[in-house]
Amino acid sequence: MSVALRKLNSVTVSALDDSGAGDAFLADAQRYRRELLAHCYRMTGSLHDAEDLVQETYLRAWKSFGGFEGKSSVRTWLYRIATNTCLTALEGRKRRPLPTGLGAPASDPTGEIAEHHEISWLEPLPDAPREDPSDPSVIAESRESVRLAFIAALQHLPPRQRAVLVLREVLQWKAAEVGEAIGASPAAVNSLLQRARAQIDEVQPSRDDQPVPPESPEAADLLAKYIAAFESYDIDALAELFTADAVWEMPPFDGWYRGPSDIITLSKTHCPADKPGDMRFLTTTANGQPAAALYMFNPESGRHEAFQLHVVDTRSSGISHVVAFMDTTLFTHFGLPDTV
Numbered sequence: 371m372s373v374a375l376r377k378l379n380s381v382t383v384s385a386l387d388d389s390g391a392g393d394a395f396l397a398d399a400q401r402y403r404r405e406l407l408a409h410c411y412r413m414t415g416s417l418h419d420a421e422d423l424v425q426e427t428y429l430r431a432w433k434s435f436g437g438f439e440g441k442s443s444v445r446t447w448l449y450r451i452a453t454n455t456c457l458t459a460l461e462g463r464k465r466r467p468l469p470t471g472l473g474a475p476a477s478d479p480t481g482e483i484a485e486h487h488e489i490s491w492l493e494p495l496p497d498a499p500r501e502d503p504s505d506p507s508v509i510a511e512s513r514e515s516v517r518l519a520f521i522a523a524l525q526h527l528p529p530r531q532r533a534v535l536v537l538r539e540v541l542q543w544k545a546a547e548v549g550e551a552i553g554a555s556p557a558a559v560n561s562l563l564q565r566a567r568a569q570i571d572e573v574q575p576s577r578d579d580q581p582v583p584p585e586s587p588e589a590a591d592l593l594a595k596y597i598a599a600f601e602s603y604d605i606d607a608l609a610e611l612f613t614a615d616a617v618w619e620m621p622p623f624d625g626w627y628r629g630p631s632d633i634i635t636l637s638k639t640h641c642p643a644d645k646p647g648d649m650r651f652l653t654t655t656a657n658g659q660p661a662a663a664l665y666m667f668n669p670e671s672g673r674h675e676a677f678q679l680h681v682v683d684t685r686s687s688g689i690s691h692v693v694a695f696m697d698t699t700l701f702t703h704f705g706l707p708d709t710v
Contacts, residue, residue, distance in 0.1 A: 513658025
């Protein structure tokens with residue numbers, strides 16, 4: 371569990387306890403915290419927003435749980451509250467994209483790169499420890515439902531379509547249950563789902579090669595070679611790891627780059643490192659994918675300092691996509707140090 375999640379958990383439990391909420395409600399409701407976080411993250415594309423919305427969900431549930439009649443499970447009831455909390459929060463907000471979602475063609479790796487902090491970018495999600503796969507919270511947080519490509523595709527949907535798709539296809543709710551949750555008829559839910567599926571198919575192209583699980587020997591080997599190539603500044607070895615159509619992007623920079631040649635040119639042109647030892651990595655996982663935290667050597671401090679968080683899409687054919695998040699505040703959320 372990340373530092374931020376531990377803090378959020380203690381704050382909410384304290385608030386409920388101080389107000390005299392029942393122990394039974396707390397014991398039952400708290401076990402759904404992690405899956406509610408994943409749900410709010412799917413809806414918003416933001417770890418920071420999702421944490422706040424889970425907090426708000428529990429506070430709303432606590433205020434109204436005295437009137438809870440038990441017609442549904444506590445879990446279903448909490449999901450209804452969380453969904454509507456998210457829908458309210460998303461009113462008037464723009465979607466959170468990755469650079470590839472801005473609609474521009476692939477960028478020139480030798481050209482200027484520009485940061486755009488005015489854009490609310492998609493954020494990564496720290497993985498939870500794997501638990502009993504029969505646990506509903508693990509099923510609801512399956513890897514495919516939090517992979518960056520899927521979360522980025524969800525951001526193209528209007529909030530109500532997003533909610534319907536997640537509730538129907540990730541959580542496997544019936545149309546009538548979804549309709550009750552969002553205030554729509556089953557027919558309207560099915561219509562929203564049909565439009566959402568069509569939009570997802572349009573913005574998320576299918577691939578022949580399947581993702582490699584992050585704990586598999588294949589993924590571990592690819593990530594180890596990826597890190598070794600960067601740390602030794604072996605650009606030729608790095609190029610061999612990417613698939614022919616590999617994509618590289620690094621928000622808040624708005625450009626994106628396709629193919630090993632352009633990715634390598636980008637690294638040679640714009641990366642601050644220029645020799646072995648300038649970069650060091652720590653491994654982690656994010657969004658059900660292998661990830662690596664990059665620390666860049668700062669000659670002024672004499673230390674390797676937090677620089678980027680790489681979320682890596684490993685496939686049977688190689689590395690197909692890297693999102694290198696430049697937001698170093700994410701390191702705290704992932705329980706990573708500021709320097710190594």
